[in-house]
Amino acid sequence: MSNLQDGFGRRIDYLRLSVTDRCDFRCVYCMAENMTFLPRSETLSLEELYRLARLFVGQGVKKIRLTGGEPLVRQGIVDLCQRIAALPGLRELTLTSNGSQLRKLAAPLARVGVSRVNISLDSLQPERFRALTRTGDLLQVLDGIEAARDAGFARIRLNTVVMRGRNLDEVPALVDYALERGLDISFIEEMPLGEVGRSRGESYCSSDEVRALIASHHRLLDSTEHSGGPARYVRPTAYPNSRIGFISPHSHNFCASCNRVRLTVEGKLLLCLGHDNALDLRALLRRFPDDDQPLLDALHASLQHKPQQHRFNLDASVQVLRFMNASGG
Numbered sequence: 001m002s003n004l005q006d007g008f009g010r011r012i013d014y015l016r017l018s019v020t021d022r023c024d025f026r027c028v029y030c031m032a033e034n035m036t037f038l039p040r041s042e043t044l045s046l047e048e049l050y051r052l053a054r055l056f057v058g059q060g061v062k063k064i065r066l067t068g069g070e071p072l073v074r075q076g077i078v079d080l081c082q083r084i085a086a087l088p089g090l091r092e093l094t095l096t097s098n099g100s101q102l103r104k105l106a107a108p109l110a111r112v113g114v115s116r117v118n119i120s121l122d123s124l125q126p127e128r129f130r131a132l133t134r135t136g137d138l139l140q141v142l143d144g145i146e147a148a149r150d151a152g153f154a155r156i157r158l159n160t161v162v163m164r165g166r167n168l169d170e171v172p173a174l175v176d177y178a179l180e181r182g183l184d185i186s187f188i189e190e191m192p193l194g195e196v197g198r199s200r201g202e203s204y205c206s207s208d209e210v211r212a213l214i215a216s217h218h219r220l221l222d223s224t225e226h227s228g229g230p231a232r233y234v235r236p237t238a239y240p241n242s243r244i245g246f247i248s249p250h251s252h253n254f255c256a257s258c259n260r261v262r263l264t265v266e267g268k269l270l271l272c273l274g275h276d277n278a279l280d281l282r283a284l285l286r287r288f289p290d291d292d293q294p295l296l297d298a299l300h301a302s303l304q305h306k307p308q309q310h311r312f313n314l315d316a317s318v319q320v321l322r323f324m325n326a327s328g329g
């Protein structure tokens, strides 16, 4: 059992580790059009990322998900995965990607021990995909998904942020795309992180509405299974190998069972996605290069300040100034 426990008795056994804030896409819900990224001196080195992963696994963290930004644009990512995957006590190393680099990297990642990948996919229409990602090439991502299917990951899940007026009408097509390939797919309610230059309330679409839309095409069975995360799942009766998930920060609060913290590539430990309170582990890492104890003491103390829940609401445009790419979403 994890030694990490917060002030509400929740055990923390899941770390989302951001390896970069940079990305080759500029998704409309995640970033503003013109972004400034962190200077290299402010980001953790691969060695520092590894040290922190080791430290968390030593405290009982069982699952690490590498994310970003786009984790696969970070140089040295495969070696880092190999080292983290080999940490004794870690059950699972996973990764979330936009798919653009998977043709090249899926097989090496699977080989070094990444067991599952989540791949973002918001549209199957090339022009719309370009509009939503601002720079992305749909065919490159679909090719990346095929590479991931061939690479032998235990599971692949697609992630779709649903926005009214932008891609809600594509939900049935995205579901069919996933089911025909035996993949899982999760639909996400957009979260108000960072000023992205549009009002999120206008395009809000609840998971219940998305579910009803899918149910008009497929018979769905509620499922009690979960992957240790906030998603609630259903299974289409005709496709028992796939699950359809809903991540509903607005309509179904999932904070009571929160088991995770996030570490940004600046070395800030975010105790909750919906709050700004964070512990600066980078300063401690650099001040105590050979002694983990001060970091552990600070880590345990900080968990007492993990908020009980996020308070996202649709009226205020932005409640957390940090963008998703800087949060390790």
Ligand code: SAM
Pocket: 023, 029, 030, 067, 068, 069, 070, 071, 096, 097, 098, 118, 119, 120, 159, 160, 161, 188, 189, 190, 191, 192, 193, 324, 325, 328, 329
């Ligand atoms: N670049 C990778 C990707 O896009 O999958 C990993 C990082 S991205 C920040 C992780 C996930 O967060 C993606 O599935 C993305 O769709 C989602 N995301 C980004 N901004 C969001 C927002 N404001 N609300 C909800 N989900 C968001």
Ligand code: SF4
Pocket: 023, 024, 025, 026, 027, 030, 031, 068, 069, 070, 098, 120, 324, 325
């Ligand atoms: Fe990049 Fe992922 Fe953010 Fe899109 S959601 S801009 S792919 S980090």
